[in-house]
Amino acid sequence: MRIATWNVNSVNARLPTVLEWLEAAKPDVACLQEIKCVDEKFPREAFESLGYNVETHGQKSYNGVALLSKYPLSDIRRGLPGDDRDEQARYIEALVESPRPVRVGAIYLPNGNPLGTEKFTYKLAWFARLQAHARELLKLEESLALCGDYNVIPTPADARNPEAWTDDALFQPESRAALRALKFLGLSDAHDLGNEPAGTYSFWDYQAGAWQRDHGIRIDFALLSPQAADRFRGIETHREARDMDKPSDHVPVVVELED
DNA sequence: ATGGTAGACCTTCTA
Numbered sequence: 036m037r038i039a040t041w042n043v044n045s046v047n048a049r050l051p052t053v054l055e056w057l058e059a060a061k062p063d064v065a066c067l068q069e070i071k072c073v074d075e076k077f078p079r080e081a082f083e084s085l086g087y088n089v090e091t092h093g094q095k096s097y098n099g100v101a102l103l104s105k106y107p108l109s110d111i112r113r114g115l116p117g118d119d120r121d122e123q124a125r126y127i128e129a130l131v132e133s134p135r136p137v138r139v140g141a142i143y144l145p146n147g148n149p150l151g152t153e154k155f156t157y158k159l160a161w162f163a164r165l166q167a168h169a170r171e172l173l174k175l176e177e178s179l180a181l182c183g184d185y186n187v188i189p190t191p192a193d194a195r196n197p198e199a200w201t202d203d204a205l206f207q208p209e210s211r212a213a214l215r216a217l218k219f220l221g222l223s224d225a226h227d228l229g230n231e232p233a234g235t236y237s238f239w240d241y242q243a244g245a246w247q248r249d250h251g252i253r254i255d256f257a258l259l260s261p262q263a264a265d266r267f268r269g270i271e272t273h274r275e276a277r278d279m280d281k282p283s284d285h286v287p288v289v290v291e292l293e294d
Numbered sequence: 295a296t297g298g299t300a301g302a303c304c305t306t307c308t309a
Contacts, residue, residue, distance in 0.1 A: 044309085045301055069309090071302065096302050097309095146309060154308095186309095240309085241299040284300080284309085 036133055036292045039065040040141070040182035040255055041276075042238075042285035046070040046101070050078055052279050057085055060273065062289055063105045064131055066141030066182045070099035077101065094124035100141045100183075107132040117164035125161070135294060137263060138172065142183030147204030155204050158186070162213035169220055172260075178292065179260035181222065184238075184285065186254055187214045189224070192233045193253040205254060222258040225290045229270035238285045239277060246277055257290040266292040 039062035043049045046067060057065065065087070070077060074093040082089050087103040092113040102108060108129040115126045128140040142165070147158030165181075172179055188206045191197040200206035218224065226235070236251025245251065259267065268291040276286040 048301060069301095097307085148309075243298050245299095281300095 036064070036135075036137065036294050037062045037289055038137070038139060038180055038182060038257065038292070039287045039289045040068070040184075040257060041065065041287040042068040042143070042184040042255060042283060044069050044071070044283045044285065046077060047072055049281065049283055050081060052276075052281050052283070054081060054085065055279070056273070056276055056287060057082075057103075060287065060289065063133070064137075064139055065103040065287075066139065067101040067103065068099075068141065068143035068184045070101050071096060072099060090127060090129055092124045092127040094122075098124045098143055100124060100127045100143050102127055102129050102139065102141055104129070104131050104139075110138075115161070115164045115168055117167060118160070121161075126165075133294070135178065135266070137178040137180055137292065138175070140172075140179070140181040140183075142181055142185065144184060144186045146186050147207075147210065150202065150204055150207065155207075158204060159209055159213060162210075162217070166213070166217050166220065169217060169222065173221055176262060177260065178263040178266060180257050180263050180290065180292075182257040182288075182290070184255050185214060187211060188252050188254060189214055193236075195234070195236065195250050195252070199250070200252070205252065218258065221261055223261075223264040225257040225259055225267060225270045226253070228259070228264060228267045231270060231272060235272050236274075237272060237288055241284050255285055255288050257288060259290070263292060268293055
């Protein structure tokens with residue numbers, strides 16, 4: 036069972052790129068972030084033609100997340116609990132009904148820039164809600180994969196130029212502590228279970244030749260419950276996707292669990 | 295020190 040996570044930066048602008056990658060990589064499940072459209076404008080049929088079941092939690096222009104699965108999806112949750120007034124579409128979760136089921140959450144954590152604004156406080160508040168929800172999910176003692184764009188650089192080793200991120204919300208001590216607190220509940224970053232080398236990045240900015248200079252950061256992860264971590268078989272970061280035509284600024288990360 | 299790019303879309307916001 037292979038589960039991909041990919042911030043596609045507009046599913047409609049990226050459709051040929053995303054379809055080409057899915058046809059080649061053939062993940063069983065894909066978590067998409069930043070679809071940047073409402074549910075009605077999601078190109079559902081294109082993914083159904085590739086054999087995927089589709090569930091979306093969209094929003095006009097910004098954010099938006101989706102789950103694709105070759106297995107049936109049930110127990111769908113749209114949005115994180117804890118704030119009924121939050122209108123940003125950043126979380127969708129479902130039970131993937133494979134022979135050994137896996138609960139999968141697709142996460143698009145707030146960016147939080149610039150510092151000193153309500154955007155950063157929203158990021159930390161959203162993190163707290165995610166932690167509370169993860170605590171509840173872990174009580175189920177299921178195979179669970181919380182996958183997505185966490186918008187956090189966990190350690191200096193996860194940036195080519197950590198100094199460049201000193202004043203960025205992605206590398207603030209509070210952001211990094213919130214990610215650690217989430218993991219301390221009992222979640223394992225699949226990157227740490229695999230043998231990916233330092234310098235395995237998942238995002239390169241479109242600006243200032245970041246890709247050409249390999250000025251990347253690792254901000255896209257799969258966090259696994261103990262039951263899922265026990266099934267861990269491997270992880271692949273699809274760096275080559277950054278060189279496709281009309282690439283996203285993020286690349287897919289694929290985790291394989293034992294069937 | 296600044297701006298560099300990309301996407302949605304009503305002109306500026308988000309990243």
